[in-house]
Amino acid sequence: xxxxxxxxxxxxxxxxxxxxxxxxxxxxxxxxxxxxxxxxxxxxxxxxxxxxxxxxxxxxxxxxxxxxxxxxxxxxxxxxxxxxxxxxxxxxxxxxxxxxxxxxxxxxxxxxxxxxxxxxxxxxxxxxxxxxxxxxxxxxxxxxxxxxxxxxxxxxxxxxxxxxxxxxxxxxxxxxxxxxxxxxxxxxxxxxxxxxxxxxxxxxxxxxxxxxxxxxxxxxxxxxxxxxxxxxxxxxxxxxxxxxxxxxxxxxxxxxxxxxxxxxxxxxxxxxxxxxxxxxx
Numbered sequence: 131x132x133x134x135x136x137x138x139x140x141x142x143x144x145x146x147x148x149x150x151x152x153x154x155x156x157x158x159x160x161x162x163x164x165x166x167x168x169x170x171x172x173x174x175x176x177x178x179x180x181x182x183x184x185x186x187x188x189x190x191x192x193x194x195x196x197x198x199x200x201x202x203x204x205x206x207x208x209x210x211x212x213x214x215x216x217x218x219x220x221x222x223x224x225x226x227x228x229x230x231x232x233x234x235x236x237x238x239x240x241x242x243x244x245x246x247x248x249x250x251x252x253x254x255x256x257x258x259x260x261x262x263x264x265x266x267x268x269x270x271x272x273x274x275x276x277x278x279x280x281x282x283x284x285x286x287x288x289x290x291x292x293x294x295x296x297x298x299x300x301x302x303x304x305x306x307x308x309x310x311x312x313x314x315x316x317x318x319x320x321x322x323x324x325x326x327x328x329x330x331x332x333x334x335x336x337x338x339x340x341x342x343x344x345x346x347x348x349x350x351x352x353x354x355x356x357x358x359x360x361x362x363x364x365x366x367x368x369x370x371x372x373x374x375x376x377x378x379x380x381x382x383x384x385x386x387x388x389x390x391x392x393x394x395x396x397x398x399x400x401x402x403x404x405x406x407x408x409x410x411x
Contacts, residue, residue, distance in 0.1 A: 131144050144315075144316070145318060146313075146314070146315030146317065146318030146319055147315045149315075149318065150315065192255055192256070196248060196296065197248070197389060200240075200247055200251070200389075203247075204240065204392075206240075207236075207237045207239065209237075210233055210236055210237030211234070211237035211238060211241075213233070214230055214233040214234050214237055217230060218230065241392065243267075244389070244392075245268070245270060245271040245288070245292060246264045246267040246268055246271075247267070248267055248292050248295050248296060248299075248389070249263040249264045249266040249267030249268075249295050249296075249298070249299040250264040250267070250299075252295070252296050252300060252303075253266075253299045253300075253302055253303055256299075256300055256303040257307075258302055258303030258306050259302075259323065262299075262302045262323060262326060262327060263299035265302075265327055266295055266298035266299045266334065267295045267298075267299070269298075269331055269334060270287075270289075270290060270294050270295055270298060270334055270338075270339060271287055271288045271295075272287060273287050274287075275287040280335065285335065285339075286339075286343075289339045289340070289342075289343040290339040290340075290341070290342030290345075290346055291342065291343075291346035292346075292389050293342045293345055293346050293349075294334070294338050294339050294343065294346070298333070298334050298338050301330050301333060301338070302326055302327070305325070305330060306322060306323070306326045309321075309325050309326055310322045313325075349387060350387075350391055353387070353391070
């Protein structure tokens, strides 16, 4: 359809067609490029590592890739919130003071919209359109759901927590990929995203939120029950198993549990216990 000459050459093929052309170009350049000895050696090493990857480890790595980019924001927001709450609790400043209110807003912003970031990262990690994954997080945690009643039951915003968002965003990638195969390229940019969001939106209400809700509540309640019943012994056992999990890379699977505990209770009792053992070592 045209060529734009700039610092790089841009070949315009039109919406919809660009996805197919990009995939084909990646295949062609990947198979025809002449590699140096060092590049071939690196590829061979990567292939060996790939063969050693089990589906379970790969699943945990994907979870890590979703949450690890959020850690700097979680740290900054957590410190700001902690300082603000310390000032309020010690009575140094009233909670309605302007700059303290602004600190609370600044520190709580990420936690308020955490589901959106998780949805974005999930879709990105699985090769989908990030903004559609973000829509999954917006929808599941939208406060307006509380005003909707289905089958005589009022919907609960955020039911399913971040586990529901992850699954909904993954489904968005799945449906987007398959719908794109049957939608004409000329209208791909319109109808692929439209059908994807509508389908996953309906599934979120009738399937994802109820099922993920049971899962999230079971995990968070179970951990709290274990710590309450087992006390120091339960904490010691959890801390003792943490470093072996780190050694084999399985600690990434705990990240969404920490995030869900923060989402449900605004704090996580599990992380300080596990990190205590790591700091002692």
